[in-house]
Amino acid sequence: MQASLRIAVIGGDGIGPDVIGHAVRVSDAAVARIGARLEWTSYPWGTDYYLDHGLMAPPDFLDLLAHYDAILLGAVGHPQVQDHLTLNGLLLPIRRRFDQCICVRPAYLYEGVESPLRNKAAGSIDMLVFRENTEGEYANVGGRVYQHSDHDIAIQTSVFTRRGCERIIRAAFECAVNRPRGRVASITKSNAQGYGMVLWDEVFADIAKEYPGIKTESLLVDRAVMEFVRRPESFDVVVASNLFGDILTDLSAIVVGSMGLAASGNLAPTRQNPSLFEPVHGSAPDIAGQGIANPLAAILSAAMMLDHLGLGVAATSIHQAVAELLRSGGPRTPDLGGTETTERVGNAVLDLIR
Numbered sequence: 001m002q003a004s005l006r007i008a009v010i011g012g013d014g015i016g017p018d019v020i021g022h023a024v025r026v027s028d029a030a031v032a033r034i035g036a037r038l039e040w041t042s043y044p045w046g047t048d049y050y051l052d053h054g055l056m057a058p059p060d061f062l063d064l065l066a067h068y069d070a071i072l073l074g075a076v077g078h079p080q081v082q083d084h085l086t087l088n089g090l091l092l093p094i095r096r097r098f099d100q101c102i103c104v105r106p107a108y109l110y111e112g113v114e115s116p117l118r119n120k121a122a123g124s125i126d127m128l129v130f131r132e133n134t135e136g137e138y139a140n141v142g143g144r145v146y147q148h149s150d151h152d153i154a155i156q157t158s159v160f161t162r163r164g165c166e167r168i169i170r171a172a173f174e175c176a177v178n179r180p181r182g183r184v185a186s187i188t189k190s191n192a193q194g195y196g197m198v199l200w201d202e203v204f205a206d207i208a209k210e211y212p213g214i215k216t217e218s219l220l221v222d223r224a225v226m227e228f229v230r231r232p233e234s235f236d237v238v239v240a241s242n243l244f245g246d247i248l249t250d251l252s253a254i255v256v257g258s259m260g261l262a263a264s265g266n267l268a269p270t271r272q273n274p275s276l277f278e279p280v281h282g283s284a285p286d287i288a289g290q291g292i293a294n295p296l297a298a299i300l301s302a303a304m305m306l307d308h309l310g311l312g313v314a315a316t317s318i319h320q321a322v323a324e325l326l327r328s329g330g331p332r333t334p335d336l337g338g339t340e341t342t343e344r345v346g347n348a349v350l351d352l353i354r
Contacts, residue, residue, distance in 0.1 A: 004036075004037040004038060004039040005036070005037075005038055005039065005069045005070070005309055005311075006039045006041070006067070006068045006069050007038055007039065007040050007041070007068060007069060007070050007071070007072055007305075008041055008043060008064075008065050008068040008070075008071045008072070008274070009024065009040050009041065009042045009043070009071075009072050010042075010043050010045050010046070010071065010072070010073045010074065010090075011042065011044075011046070011074040012045070012046040012073060012074040012075045012076045012090075012283065013046045013047045013048070013074075013075050013076055013077055013078050013086075013283040013285075013288075014075050014077065014078070014282070014283025014284050014285050014288035015074070015075060015281075015283060015284045015287060015288050015293035015342075016046070016073070016074020016075030016076070016283055017074055018074075018291070018293055018295070018342050019074060019075075019279060019293050019294070019295040019297070019298035019299075019342065019346075020072060020073070020074035020298050021346075022295040022298065022299060022342065022343075022345075022346030022349070022350075023072060023295065023298040023299045023301065023302040024040055024072070024302070025346065025350055026299050026302065026318060026321075026346070026349050026350055026353060027302045027303075027305075027306060027314070027318070029350055029353040029354055030303075030306065030311075030314035030315070030317045030318050030353050031306065031311055031314045033313075033314065033317065033353070034311065034313050034314055036311055036314065041068070043057070043061070043064075045057035045058075045061065045090060046076055046078075046086075046090070047076070047077070047078035047080070047081045047086060048078075050078075050081055050085070050086070050089065051078075051080070051081070055089060056076070056085070056086060056089030056090040057089070057090055061090075062093060062094065062097045062098075065094065065098075065274060066097075066098070066273065066274070068274045069274060069309060070274050070275055070276070070277065070305050070308065070309060071094065071274050071275070071276040071277070072276075072277050072278070072301070072302060072305060073091070073276055073277070073278040074278070074279070074283075074298065075278070075279070075281070075282050075283035075284070076090055076091055076282075076283060077282050077283035077285070078283065078285065079285050088140060092138065092140070094266075094276055095133050095134055095266055095276070096134050097273075098268050098273035098274055098275070098276075099134065099268050099269075099270070099273060100133055100134065100266035100267060100268045100273070100275055100276055101132065101133050101134045101135075101164065101167050101168060101267075101268075101269065102130060102131075102132075102133060102167070102168055102171050102266075102267040102269055103130070103131035103132075103133040103245065103264060103265070103266050103267070104128060104129070104130060104131075104175075104264065104265045104267060104304070105128070105129045105131060105245070105249040105252070105253075105262065105263070105264045105280060106127070106128050106129075106263060106300075106304075107125060107126075107127050107128075107129065107249070107252035107253060107255065107256045107262070108123070108125065108126050108127075108256060108261075109121075109122055109123060109124060109125040109126070109255075109256040109257065110122060110256075110257070110261070110322075110323055110326040110327070111123070111323070111326065111327040112326040112327045112328070112329060113256065113257040113258070113261070113326055113336060114257065114337070115255060115256060115257055116254065116255070116257075117229065117232065117255060120232075120233075124233045125232045125233055125255060125256050126236075127232070127235040127236060127237070127238055127252060128175060128179075128236070128237050128238070129238045129239075129240065129245055129248060129249050129252060130168055130171055130172040130175070130237060130238065130239040130240070130245070131168075131239075131240055131241075131242060131244075131245025131246060131249065132164060132165070132167075132168040132239075132240070132241050132242050132245065133168075133242060133266055134164065134242075135159045135160065135161060135164045135242065136158055136159065136160060136164075136196075136241040136242035136243060137156075137158045137241060137242050137243035138242040138243065139157070139158065139159035139242075141156075141157040141158075141159055142154065142155040142156040142157045143155055158193070158196050158241075159196070160195075160196030160197070160199050160200060160241075162199065162203060165199060165200050165203040165204075166203055166207065167269070168239060169186070169200075169203055169204050169207050169239055170207055171239075171269065172184050172237050172238075172239035173207060173208070173210070173211045173214055173237075175237050176211070176214050176236060176237040177211065177213075177214065179236055179237065181215075181236040182213060182214050182215060182236070183214065183215045183216070183217075183234075183235070183236035183237065184208075184211075184214055184215075184216050184236070184237045184238075184239060185216070185217045185218070185219060185224070185235055185236075185237070185238045185239070186200070186201070186204045186216070186217070186218045186219070186238075186239050186240070187218075187219055187220075187221050187224045187238060187239070187240040187241075187244050187245075187248065188200050188201055188218065188219075188220065188221065188240075188241065188244070189220055189221050189222075189244070190220075191220060197241070200241065201218060204216075204218065204239075221240075221244045221247075221248075224238075224240075224244075224248060225247075225248070225251065228248065228251050228252060228255060229251075229255065232252070232255050249262065249264075249280060250262075250280070253280060253281075257336060258294065258335040258336050259280060259281040259297070259335070260281060260293070260294025260296055260297050260333060260335040260336065261294070261296055261297055261300065261336075262279060262280035262281060262297050263277075263279060263280070263297050263298075263300035263301040263303070263304055264277065264278055264279070264280050264301060264304070265277045265301070265304040265305065265308060266278070267308065275305070275308055277301040277302065277304050277305040277308075278298075278301055279297030279298045279300075279301050280297065281293075281294075281297055291341045291342050291343065292333050292334055292341055292342060293333065293342050294332075294333040294335050294336065294342070294345065295333075295342050295345055295346045295349075296322055296325075296345065296349070299318060299322060299346070299349055300318070300319070300322060302318065303315040303318035303319055303322075306318070317353055318349075318353065320352075321349050321352035321353050322349060324352055325345075325348055325349055325352060330345075330348050331344045331345050331348050332345060333345055
């Protein structure tokens, strides 16, 4: 048997612990088939921890995470805690400390899942969104003065560096080289944001010259939102800034059926630091505790993690199990039009793996 890989698990908030538990069980079953082993360590960090301690995690949490091969996260967010506290208290520091500069979010229309867009065939929508993950609009540069007065001023500054743009754009092109359609679409708003996003456009044009076999297009984000609905089949690899990538991937998830299928990986490309994998759906407080959350996004995120760790055969078995479950009309949660529970769906994937 191979040496075990060490995975830090943060169930987090809301539906996070429920869905991530199924991702762990499915991963264990998938790697056991190839003689590998995963060693899981769970941490009780999130908003419950914040309400008890005033912090989302202990002061040394980044040092603790640094020793793992990967991190699997369920969700962060709670109605009683402001979102900027949850994100800046846990998720964003992880991305920055471990230089997880590449966020990859797939959107694939599975057979057996109905798109809200009419007449979309299974597999016709198949895109990968590459989102810049450590700078841009989420750099958290700025400040507040004269708070709690009529003169309250807030300044929020986006940060775009040539290095940051080059890393995410080149990663998108490298991915497109190995995909059949070989297309990259860049999304900006450079007509209105004439510094940072003009730099992005310039870098995109320069890197595109190095990949003459890749077809490219550049879209303003308002146009991209429209085209994601009007012609989603035309998109292959999409590369966007931190904010635009975040917004567009919520749309792409709905276009292929549900946020409950939206997986993601926050990748540290040098592999000197752990990467983090998480479902995109967040903590979903409206259904937390009801046992009806869709675990498939968490399970697919775990498959992305296994692939990143070199366990591609195990990752493929998970993808095949999820595809078979959906194709065959197996149990599904309400977000996909079903009536089943988180437990039933997770167990069905587990049965298919075994």
